Amino acid sequence: MLGKLKTGEKGRIMNIASADKFVRRRLLDLGIAEGSEVCVKCILPFGGPVMVESCGQCIGIRRKEALRIEVERV
Amino acid sequence: MMNIALIGNPNTGKTSLFNNLTGSYEYVGNWSGVTVEKKVGIFKNGKDQLIDLPGVYTLNPLSKDEGVVTNFFLNEPFEKLLNILDASQLRRNLHLTLQLLEYGAPVIIGLNMLDVAKNRGIQIDIAKLSESLGVNVAPVVARSGKGCDELAELVTAGAVGTGKNNLVYYGKAIEAGILELENKLAGKIKHPVRWLALQLFEGNPYVKNYLETILPIEEIEKLINSVTVDQQQNADSKQALDQVIHRKRSEAIDKIVSAATTKQENKKVPLTEKVDMVVTNKFLGIPIFLVLMYVMFMLTFDWLGFPLSDALDSFLSGPLTSGITAALAAAGASTFIKDLILDGIVAGVGGVLVFVPQIFILFFFISLLEDSGYMARVALVMDRLMESVGLNGKAFIPMMIGFGCNVPGIMAARTIETPKERLMTILLTPLMSCSARLPVYALFVGAFFVEQKAAVVLSLYVLGVVIALILAKVFSKTLLKGETSVFVIELPPYRLPQARALWRSTWDKGKGFVKKAGTFIFAGSVLIWLLAYAGPEGVNVSMDDSYLALLGGIFAPLFAPIGFGTWQASASLFTGFLAKEAIISTMNIIYFVPDEASLQGLLAAHYTPLAAYSFMAFILLYIPCLATVATIYKETGSRRWTAFSIAYALVIAYVLSLVIYQGGRLLGLT
Amino acid sequence: MIANILIGGAIFGYAGWAFYRFIKKSKEGKCAACSIQSSCSSNCSVSQEKKIK
Numbered sequence: 009m010l011g012k013l014k015t016g017e018k019g020r021i022m023n024i025a026s027a028d029k030f031v032r033r034r035l036l037d038l039g040i041a042e043g044s045e046v047c048v049k050c051i052l053p054f055g056g057p058v059m060v061e062s063c064g065q066c067i068g069i070r071r072k073e074a075l076r077i078e079v080e081r082v
Numbered sequence: 083m084m085n086i087a088l089i090g091n092p093n094t095g096k097t098s099l100f101n102n103l104t105g106s107y108e109y110v111g112n113w114s115g116v117t118v119e120k121k122v123g124i125f126k127n128g129k130d131q132l133i134d135l136p137g138v139y140t141l142n143p144l145s146k147d148e149g150v151v152t153n154f155f156l157n158e159p160f161e162k163l164l165n166i167l168d169a170s171q172l173r174r175n176l177h178l179t180l181q182l183l184e185y186g187a188p189v190i191i192g193l194n195m196l197d198v199a200k201n202r203g204i205q206i207d208i209a210k211l212s213e214s215l216g217v218n219v220a221p222v223v224a225r226s227g228k229g230c231d232e233l234a235e236l237v238t239a240g241a242v243g244t245g246k247n248n249l250v251y252y253g254k255a256i257e258a259g260i261l262e263l264e265n266k267l268a269g270k271i272k273h274p275v276r277w278l279a280l281q282l283f284e285g286n287p288y289v290k291n292y293l294e295t296i297l298p299i300e301e302i303e304k305l306i307n308s309v310t311v312d313q314q315q316n317a318d319s320k321q322a323l324d325q326v327i328h329r330k331r332s333e334a335i336d337k338i339v340s341a342a343t344t345k346q347e348n349k350k351v352p353l354t355e356k357v358d359m360v361v362t363n364k365f366l367g368i369p370i371f372l373v374l375m376y377v378m379f380m381l382t383f384d385w386l387g388f389p390l391s392d393a394l395d396s397f398l399s400g401p402l403t404s405g406i407t408a409a410l411a412a413a414g415a416s417t418f419i420k421d422l423i424l425d426g427i428v429a430g431v432g433g434v435l436v437f438v439p440q441i442f443i444l445f446f447f448i449s450l451l452e453d454s455g456y457m458a459r460v461a462l463v464m465d466r467l468m469e470s471v472g473l474n475g476k477a478f479i480p481m482m483i484g485f486g487c488n489v490p491g492i493m494a495a496r497t498i499e500t501p502k503e504r505l506m507t508i509l510l511t512p513l514m515s516c517s518a519r520l521p522v523y524a525l526f527v528g529a530f531f532v533e534q535k536a537a538v539v540l541s542l543y544v545l546g547v548v549i550a551l552i553l554a555k556v557f558s559k560t561l562l563k564g565e566t567s568v569f570v571i572e573l574p575p576y577r578l579p580q581a582r583a584l585w586r587s588t589w590d591k592g593k594g595f596v597k598k599a600g601t602f603i604f605a606g607s608v609l610i611w612l613l614a615y616a617g618p619e620g621v622n623v624s625m626d627d628s629y630l631a632l633l634g635g636i637f638a639p640l641f642a643p644i645g646f647g648t649w650q651a652s653a654s655l656f657t658g659f660l661a662k663e664a665i666i667s668t669m670n671i672i673y674f675v676p677d678e679a680s681l682q683g684l685l686a687a688h689y690t691p692l693a694a695y696s697f698m699a700f701i702l703l704y705i706p707c708l709a710t711v712a713t714i715y716k717e718t719g720s721r722r723w724t725a726f727s728i729a730y731a732l733v734i735a736y737v738l739s740l741v742i743y744q745g746g747r748l749l750g751l752t
Numbered sequence: 753m754i755a756n757i758l759i760g761g762a763i764f765g766y767a768g769w770a771f772y773r774f775i776k777k778s779k780e781g782k783c784a785a786c787s788i789q790s791s792c793s794s795n796c797s798v799s800q801e802k803k804i805k
């Protein structure tokens with residue numbers, strides 16, 4: 009799960025089907041789909057959002073959505 | 083004359099280019115969703131029109147500002163498209179380009195941010211890119227203006243190709259669906275059917291609405307269903323149509339991009355990531371934000387702004403006043419005219435102008451915030467807090483903009499995707515303390531809280547935010563239940579703001595304030611002075627017998643429990659509905675003093691420090707100004723919500739001031 | 753005397769005009785002290801959007 013990665017860890021997205029449909033659309037818009045490589049840049053406290061990077065583009069999403077995105081560590 | 087539309091992903095520099103090509107100044111900032119409505123400008127050649135649109139990732143909209151673009155495509159005439167691409171994010175940007183090519187209008191591509199791409203080690207072969215898309219590609223750097231003239235020439239000169247509209251093959255099922263729609267629509271519409279069909283299959287609600295005006299709904303639904311079923315059978319997968327279309331486009335883009343770009347790895351950690359490690363740090367994020375705000379207020383009210391205002395004040399009340407007096411005497415003006423000018427206009431307009439330095443300093447910081455890329459980070463840092471009250475971090479951006487002026491803040495709420503959160507943001511943004519309220523604080527902290535000026539003002543701003551958050555919680559539990567909230571935000575790289583852009587942006591915001599002083603505040607001062615000059619018993623009466631006193635006196639008892647039951651206070655609150663600065667000019671005229679310093683001395687006789695704080699809190703919350711009310715109406719399209727926004731603000735302001743004043747007295751404060 | 757009438761007329765005339773203009777602009781949701789002030793004159797697409805909804 010993307011939400012389980014620690015700061016600085018990298019992963020490849022395997023499945024985003026279980027994420028919210030809005031979130032999925034936005035991620036697609038931002039060029040993040042199955043197969044993209046992502047890197048967790050920072051995690052905000054108290055269950056706050058995570059900041060991930062993909063192809064030089066940083067985005068922020070909520071932890072609970074990140075927990076619904078399957079990744080494979082690389 | 084031609085209409086040329088600027089279109090591209092958010093934050094790719096469309097508005098920067100628009101400003102360069104038309105010589106105008108529109109709102110530029112380093113986050114996604116700066117432009118939220120259509121803007122029209124004239125090319126420097128004086129003939130053709132350039133139309134700036136909000137940024138979109140695809141033509142299938144999620145939020146209101148994106149809807150503006152789809153709407154434009156469906157309903158408005160244009161001759162050419164100028165598609166701006168961010169060279170450092172080519173893959174993502176080309177998704178939109180493919181849709182534009184499917185639309186089949188003449189397109190020219192402006193390849194922007196080449197400097198950024200170069201820093202990342204990305205080399206783009208422009209000729210190859212142009213060849214594989216079949217359209218002209220022109221390199222530009224919108225920020226510095228490099229290449230803009232060439233681009234302008236290219237765009238405004240004669241005919242332009244429409245590019246290749248069949249770059250992507252979407253598979254048997256979808257292609258068959260396109261053909262079927264083509265048969266159904268044959269000759270009935272002016273838009274290209276391939277584009278309409280693909281948008282329909284992707285689930286674009288605007289296109290669906292549009293098609294429903296031509297075809298029966300059932301037929302459309304049936305078509306979508308049959309294509310979905312065919313597709314899933316053919317591919318033997320459960321993927322929805324929009325995902326299939328997206329994947330097909332990605333594949334085509336991969337080919338184009340890998341042929342046209344080369345990338346050298348550079349291992350250097352970009353500066354922006356280092357900065358991010360600090361400002362979005364686990365523990366430091368929110369404290370850093372508050373410290374930055376505190377420094378901003380120290381500079382505005384204490385270190386820099388205060389002495390500047392003082393100097394301006396002594397100029398206005400000294401040389402300027404005596405100059406005017408002398409000139410009037412030479413012209414042989416009567417006492418009426420002399421009083422009108424000196425006690426009315428100079429006092430009223432001057433009283434507001436005195437705060438110009440402070441307003442400019444505040445605007446400078448807001449511009450800095452907007453241009454650096456910190457704005458989106460603040461949204462990220464605030465998201466956890468906002469989530470707990472039923473909003474999302476993005477709602478903080480309109481609120482921050484609201485610190486400058488509530489009107490663009492409310493407009494900025496268009497970028498919020500869910501209608502419920504958008505409505506809440508619109509309703510709550512007026513609680514953000516806009517720059518027009520700043521003179522009131524400056525005056526009162528100067529009179530009552532000399533030692534802790536910045537801290538007291540900061541407390542008011544924070545008060546506004548805290549009340550907004552509490553109300554958000556209340557609203558989302560009562561009036562606006564339901565709907566999950568979502569949050570995905572693009573974090574742009576930090577950009578070092580350019581001095582020139584910063585100045586333009588500060589000036590553009592600040593000049594409105596000066597202009598308003600010269601027009602509305604001028605007129606208001608004349609009116610207020612007249613009302614204070616005349617009374618039921620005739621003209622030139624003592625101020626306490628004037629119409630103004632009469633009017634203010636009616637409501638004064640209402641305000642007694644919250645610490646300021648004078649007719650002066652209620653009279654100035656009235657004018658504040660039209661524009662918040664008017665409160666200051668009204669006070670200046672009523673208290674009838676030559677300069678700011680003596681007004682502050684006089685205020686000490688009418689207010690206690692506790693009453694002063696209560697008054698400031700009341701001003702902060704009591705009512706959105708006329709322009710804000712009109713914008714709320716325009717954006718919500720609902721009389722009820724507009725009335726609600728006024729009513730709840732009045733109630734909250736009264737209750738809060740009551741708590742502050744009576745509570746403070748119970749605690750033994752004065 | 754003439755100077756008085758001239759100055760007074762100019763002031764009241766200008767004030768009336770400025771007041772009228774301001775109220776008219778404000779009612780359209782335009783704010784003189786805000787960053788979108790100059791661009792407000794362009795026809796916003798809001799009215800159109802209402803049709804769709």
Ligand SMILES: Nc1nc2c(ncn2[C@@H]2O[C@H](COP(=O)(O)OP(=O)(O)OP(=O)(O)O)[C@@H](O)[C@H]2O)c(=O)[nH]1
Nearest residue numbers: 092093094095096097098111112115116117137224
């Ligand atoms: N380095 C660099 N920065 C640029 C360039 N062009 C624009 N920018 C910066 O990019 C940011 C975004 O510019 P805007 O013109 O507001 O972008 P936009 O496309 O209008 O954005 P939206 O209205 O949100 O869609 C600003 O901070 C600009 O200063 C460029 O060529 N190079």
Ligand SMILES: [Mg+2]
Nearest residue numbers: 096097116117
């Ligand atoms: Mg823009």
